[in-house]
Amino acid sequence: MAKPPTSSESPPRRVIPIKVEPASSLKAEERAAVLAACARLKELPGGLLPILHAVQEALGWVPPDAVPLIARELNLSIAEVHGVVSFYHYFRSTPGGRHVLHLCRAEACQALGAAGLEAHAKAALGIDFHASTADGAIRLEPVYCLGNCALGPSLMLDEQIVGRVTPERFDEVVSQARGSR
Amino acid sequence: MSALKVFVPRDAAARSVGADATAAALAAEAAKRGIEIDLVRNGSRGLLWLEPLVEVEIAGRRYAYGPVQAADVAGLFAAGFADAANPAAARHSKALGPTEEIAYLKSQQRLTFARVGITDPTSLDDYLAHGGYRGLAAALALKPAQIVESVTASGLRGRGGAAFPAGIKWKTVLGAPGDLKYIVCNADEGDSGTYSDRMLMEGDPFVLIEGMTIAALATQATRGYIYLRWEYPDAKRALEAAIQAAYAANYLGGNIQGSGARFDLEVRMGAGAYICGEETSLLESLEGKRGQVRFKPPLPALAGLFGKPTVINNVITFASVPIILDRGAEFYQHFGMGRSRGTLPLQLAGNIKRGGLVEIAFGSTLRELLYGYGGGSLSGRPIRAVQVGGPLGAYLPESQFDTPLDYEAFAEIKGMLGHGGVVAFDDTVDMAQQARYAMEFCAIESCGKCTPCRIGSTRGVEVIDRLIAGENASAQETLLRDLCETLTYGSLCALGGLTPYPVLSALNHFPEDFVQSERRKASA
Numbered sequence: 001m002a003k004p005p006t007s008s009e010s011p012p013r014r015v016i017p018i019k020v021e022p023a024s025s026l027k028a029e030e031r032a033a034v035l036a037a038c039a040r041l042k043e044l045p046g047g048l049l050p051i052l053h054a055v056q057e058a059l060g061w062v063p064p065d066a067v068p069l070i071a072r073e074l075n076l077s078i079a080e081v082h083g084v085v086s087f088y089h090y091f092r093s094t095p096g097g098r099h100v101l102h103l104c105r106a107e108a109c110q111a112l113g114a115a116g117l118e119a120h121a122k123a124a125l126g127i128d129f130h131a132s133t134a135d136g137a138i139r140l141e142p143v144y145c146l147g148n149c150a151l152g153p154s155l156m157l158d159e160q161i162v163g164r165v166t167p168e169r170f171d172e173v174v175s176q177a178r179g180s181r
Numbered sequence: 182m183s184a185l186k187v188f189v190p191r192d193a194a195a196r197s198v199g200a201d202a203t204a205a206a207l208a209a210e211a212a213k214r215g216i217e218i219d220l221v222r223n224g225s226r227g228l229l230w231l232e233p234l235v236e237v238e239i240a241g242r243r244y245a246y247g248p249v250q251a252a253d254v255a256g257l258f259a260a261g262f263a264d265a266a267n268p269a270a271a272r273h274s275k276a277l278g279p280t281e282e283i284a285y286l287k288s289q290q291r292l293t294f295a296r297v298g299i300t301d302p303t304s305l306d307d308y309l310a311h312g313g314y315r316g317l318a319a320a321l322a323l324k325p326a327q328i329v330e331s332v333t334a335s336g337l338r339g340r341g342g343a344a345f346p347a348g349i350k351w352k353t354v355l356g357a358p359g360d361l362k363y364i365v366c367n368a369d370e371g372d373s374g375t376y377s378d379r380m381l382m383e384g385d386p387f388v389l390i391e392g393m394t395i396a397a398l399a400t401q402a403t404r405g406y407i408y409l410r411w412e413y414p415d416a417k418r419a420l421e422a423a424i425q426a427a428y429a430a431n432y433l434g435g436n437i438q439g440s441g442a443r444f445d446l447e448v449r450m451g452a453g454a455y456i457c458g459e460e461t462s463l464l465e466s467l468e469g470k471r472g473q474v475r476f477k478p479p480l481p482a483l484a485g486l487f488g489k490p491t492v493i494n495n496v497i498t499f500a501s502v503p504i505i506l507d508r509g510a511e512f513y514q515h516f517g518m519g520r521s522r523g524t525l526p527l528q529l530a531g532n533i534k535r536g537g538l539v540e541i542a543f544g545s546t547l548r549e550l551l552y553g554y555g556g557g558s559l560s561g562r563p564i565r566a567v568q569v570g571g572p573l574g575a576y577l578p579e580s581q582f583d584t585p586l587d588y589e590a591f592a593e594i595k596g597m598l599g600h601g602g603v604v605a606f607d608d609t610v611d612m613a614q615q616a617r618y619a620m621e622f623c624a625i626e627s628c629g630k631c632t633p634c635r636i637g638s639t640r641g642v643e644v645i646d647r648l649i650a651g652e653n654a655s656a657q658e659t660l661l662r663d664l665c666e667t668l669t670y671g672s673l674c675a676l677g678g679l680t681p682y683p684v685l686s687a688l689n690h691f692p693e694d695f696v697q698s699e700r701r702k703a704s705a
Binding site (some may be wrong): 026027045046047048049052055083084085088089090091102106107108109110111112143144145146147148149150151152154156159160161162163164 | 193194196197198228229232241288369371372373374375376378379389411414415449450452453454455466467468469470471487528529530531532533536537559572602604606607610615618621625626628671683
């Protein structure tokens with residue numbers, strides 16, 4: 001009777017690597033934040049949006065590498081999660097900016113010179129929308145209505161809405177933000 | 182002597198022009214002078230050009246001062262604003278007299294906004310003291326079908342824009358079989374020029390909770406969601422605090438006021454997608470998916486959130502329900518004209534001198550609103566165009582300013598009242614650029630489901646660019662009109678279907694703006 005081959009005499013097994021642990025490129029603390037958000041919220045019906053909000057709140061953005069991890073935790077496909085992240089303007093897939101400045105582009109603000117303010121903002125910061133200043137202080141994003149339509153033009157710095165924004169007021173807001181963490 | 186009651190709004194609009202600093206300065210100045218004050222952060226009265234509007238209560242009457250910046254506070258105390266009998270205070274340059282006597286406010290019919298700006302939005306006791314939860318008490322004494330009947334009889338139509346009769350929607354949900362039904366509040370107020378939902382949620386969050394609870398009793402629903410846009414963080418805080426207080430006092434939860442009825446409510450945040458204000462895409466978003474529009478049928482009333490029967494209404498619709506139950510359908514129905522019953526909170530915005538919230542019965546005119554309330558443009562130049570009903574609403578020229586504010590009258594002029602936003606533009610506006618923006622906005626916000634909306638909007642921007650550049654203009658205009666027809670009839674929802682409204686109204690009423698550059702070329 002032939003003896004079953006022992007490990008010492010069999011040729012080395014070929015292992016086809018399967019990436020079982022997604023998102024390995026995230027830093028340990030980023031990974032922990034994503035997992036914590038999933039653990040806390042995944043039982044909610046329709047919990048994906050709350051989870052993405054929690055991830056962005058913790059990390060300042062939704063890293064593309066977090067997507068496979070969230071997909072695994074929610075038992076969704078990576079495509080489904082990516083589809084949701086990319087659908088919503090609010091979720092940011094690139095990092096950058098200690099402060100986020102949302103500048104309103106909608107009609108009520110247009111009626112009070114939003115287009116000129118937008119040109120000023122881009123020139124003053126030296127960036128276009130969806131980008132951050134070189135010092136990493138400000139990220140500029142467009143927004144379509146902040147609900148401050150009687151006191152436009154408006155912007156929102158982090159969670160604070162500022163109304164009646166002139167170019168001078170814009171510069172003040174930015175320099176104050178630069179001075180704070 | 183009891184503490185002096187001073188009110189400084191915590192409304193986001195008031196905060197956007199310095200209300201927090203004003204409140205801090207008031208507290209500091211009072212402490213310095215040894216005056217004991219009870220500082221209430223109320224909602225906004227809606228006189229937004231006067232924000233921060235400070236009120237002081239003297240002998241049960243509130244006196245207004247505004248706009249009061251932090252730097253003005255010491256001067257107010259020096260003038261003796263703590264004592265209204267003091268004539269010096271009444272003559273102060275910021276003095277506006279008794280708040281309720283201010284003409285802008287006095288001439289309004291505040292039903293839905295009855296408490297906004299008056300009460301402390303964080304205080305359930307204050308809400309109860311000002312007639313809160315009387316509608317729920319009335320509803321608890323009725324059978325579900327009777328509540329629905331009352332809402333139907335009031336003539337209340339959805340205030341989100343589509344103006345569908347609320348009672349009929351509720352009746353469908355009540356009659357739909359299902360062990361689980363949902364009440365969903367559409368608080369994704371994305372239309373530019375509108376802010377009534379925001380003001381209400383920040384200024385009187387309990388009335389929305391009460392309205393949704395009544396809807397739950399009426400349809401035997403047990404779970405509710407408020408889908409709130411992320412741009413409203415202040416409203417989120419206000420709602421969550423109010424929901425917590427309502428749970429603590431058994432106005433939410435497993436045994437509402439001892440009736441045995443259950444209703445659970447939570448706030449969910451949107452993520453910056455205009456399309457999620459469309460009800461079916463909102464439901465998709467609540468389910469954790471891309472906010473893509475669903476085919477109808479099935480109606481959400483029969484198969485809505487997670488496939489269950491769902492009432493989905495706008496903030497103002499729900500918030501109008503408590504007063505209907507409290508005062509009776511007839512009381513509410515008595516306001517308004519034609520098939521538009523009750524009141525509509527209109528919002529004056531854009532280039533307007535006295536922008537703010539004006540809740541009046543249907544039937545007034547745009548002119549009255551723009552000049553009577555609004556006082557003309559902020560810039561002092563003539564008002565040339567007004568966009569009513571958000572980014573999908575028509576641009577109206579002066580010749581249409583006498584149109585009555587009524588759903589049907591606006592439909593007749595190919596416009597819409599929508600959610601009641603009124604955005605004024607002065608004569609420096611370039612209407613060709615406004616038309617171009619309407620197409621651009623549609624391209625940015627399209628959910629991508631229908632081709633006319635997804636691709637037609639981008640083509641629309643290109644055609645308008647060629648039209649205003651004067652490249653074979655008459656052919657471009659034909660093409661643009663043809664494209665608009667495709668959008669109108671080939672789109673599933675209002676985004677693609679109504680984008681032609683602003684585009685064509687700009688083209689039809691202000692054709693001169695589209696030939697400017699051609700003229701310029703000819704004259705060069």
